[in-house]
Amino acid sequence: MFHVIARRSAPVTRLLLAPRGAVLVESVRGRKSRGDPVAKSKEGRIKVPPPVDPKEMVVLKERFTEYQLILRALRLEFKEEVLRKKFEEETGSLAEERARQDAEEHRTLMLWNQEENLRLLKARVLRIQKEEEEAQRTKMEAVMKLELQQDEFIKQKEQQVLQLQEEAKNFITMENLDQRIEEALDHPKNYNFAVDREGRVVRQTVVQ
Amino acid sequence: MPRYELALILKAMQRPETAAALRRTVETLMERGAVVRDLENLGERLLPYKMTKHNQRHSRGSYFLVDFYAAPSILNGLLDHLHRDVDVVRPTVLKKDEQVSTSTTTCCGAPQSKNKSSIFK
Numbered sequence: 001m002f003h004v005i006a007r008r009s010a011p012v013t014r015l016l017l018a019p020r021g022a023v024l025v026e027s028v029r030g031r032k033s034r035g036d037p038v039a040k041s042k043e044g045r046i047k048v049p050p051p052v053d054p055k056e057m058v059v060l061k062e063r064f065t066e067y068q069l070i071l072r073a074l075r076l077e078f079k080e081e082v083l084r085k086k087f088e089e090e091t092g093s094l095a096e097e098r099a100r101q102d103a104e105e106h107r108t109l110m111l112w113n114q115e116e117n118l119r120l121l122k123a124r125v126l127r128i129q130k131e132e133e134e135a136q137r138t139k140m141e142a143v144m145k146l147e148l149q150q151d152e153f154i155k156q157k158e159q160q161v162l163q164l165q166e167e168a169k170n171f172i173t174m175e176n177l178d179q180r181i182e183e184a185l186d187h188p189k190n191y192n193f194a195v196d197r198e199g200r201v202v203r204q205t206v207v208q
Numbered sequence: 209m210p211r212y213e214l215a216l217i218l219k220a221m222q223r224p225e226t227a228a229a230l231r232r233t234v235e236t237l238m239e240r241g242a243v244v245r246d247l248e249n250l251g252e253r254l255l256p257y258k259m260t261k262h263n264q265r266h267s268r269g270s271y272f273l274v275d276f277y278a279a280p281s282i283l284n285g286l287l288d289h290l291h292r293d294v295d296v297v298r299p300t301v302l303k304k305d306e307q308v309s310t311s312t313t314t315c316c317g318a319p320q321s322k323n324k325s326s327i328f329k
Binding site: 184 | 223226227230231234235238243244245246247248249250251252253272
C-alpha cells in the first residue's frame with residue numbers, strides 16, 4: 001500500500017521513522033595513555049566475562065525475541081497509521097473535493113473582485129471628470145477676477161492722472177511767481193484750532 | 209516724484225525784503241528741478257523760543273509753507289543752500305504723506321453737541 005507515497009514526503013517519512021535513542025558516543029581513555037605499563041596490582045589479571053546459565057540464557061533469549069517481535073510489530077503498526085493518515089490528507093478522496101471547492105471559491109471571489117474594480121473605476125472616472133470641470137471653472141473665474149482687478153487699477157490710475165493734471169493748473173511758475181508771493185503775503189493762513197470734550201471746534205485764535 | 213513740504217522761518221523783515229527772499233528760495237527750488245505746487249503764509253509771529261542764526265538773535269519770525277515735488281537727491285544740496293542764506297532762520301523739509309480720505313463720516317469719538325456758542329463753528 002505504501003508504494004504510492006509521494007516523492008516529496010520521502011525525507012519527511014525518514015524523519016518520522018528514525019529509531020529513538022541512537023546516540024553517538026566517543027571512546028575516551030582514562031588517566032593512562034596507550035603506552036603506559038599496567039599497574040602492579042593488576043599484574044596477573046585475566047579478564048573473565050560474567051558467568052552465564054545456559055538454560056536461563058535460552059529461556060531469556062526466547063522471551064526477548066518474542067518481546068522484541070511484538071514491540072517491533074507495534075511500532076511498525078503505529079508508523080503505518082501515521083503514514084496512512086498523512087497520505088489520506090494529501091491525496092485522499094476528500095482532499096480532491098476540498099481542493100476543487102477552494103478553486104471554485106477562488107474563482108468566484110476573483111470575479112467579484114473584478115466587478116468591484118470595474119464599478120470603482122467608473123465612479124473614479126466620473127469623479128475625476130467633475131474635479132477637472134471644477135478646476136477649469138475656478139481657473140476661468142480667477143482669470144476673470146484678475147482682469148477685473150487690472151481694469152480697476154488702470155481706471156484708478158487714470159483718474160489720479162486726470163486729477164493731477166487739473167491741479168497742475170494751479171502750480172507756481174516763473175510767470176505767476178511774483179503774483180503768488182504777493183497773494184501769499186496778503187492772506188496769512190492759520191491752521192490752529194482747539195477742541196473740547198464735547199467736540200466743539202474753535203478756530204479763532206489770538207495772533208501774536 | 210515724492211512730495212515735500214518746506215516749512216521756512218524767515219527773519220522778521222519788511223514786505224519787499226520778505227518777497228525778495230521768497231522769490232530767491234522758489235527760484236532756487238525751480239533751478240534744482242522741483243515743481244512748486246503752492247506757497248502759504250502762516251503769518252509773522254513770536255517764535256516759540258529765541259533762535260540764534262548768522263550771528264543774530266531772533267525772537268520774531270515769519271512762517272511760510274512751500275509744498276513742492278522734487279527728487280530726493282536734491283534735498284541735501286537744497287538744505288545746504290538754505291542754511292547759508294542769511295535771511296533764513298530755520299529751513300525744514302518734510303515729506304508729505306498721502307491724504308487720508310476726507311469723507312464726511314466722522315471717526316468714532318465725541319458725539320455732536322447741541323448748544324452752539326458764537327466762537328464755536
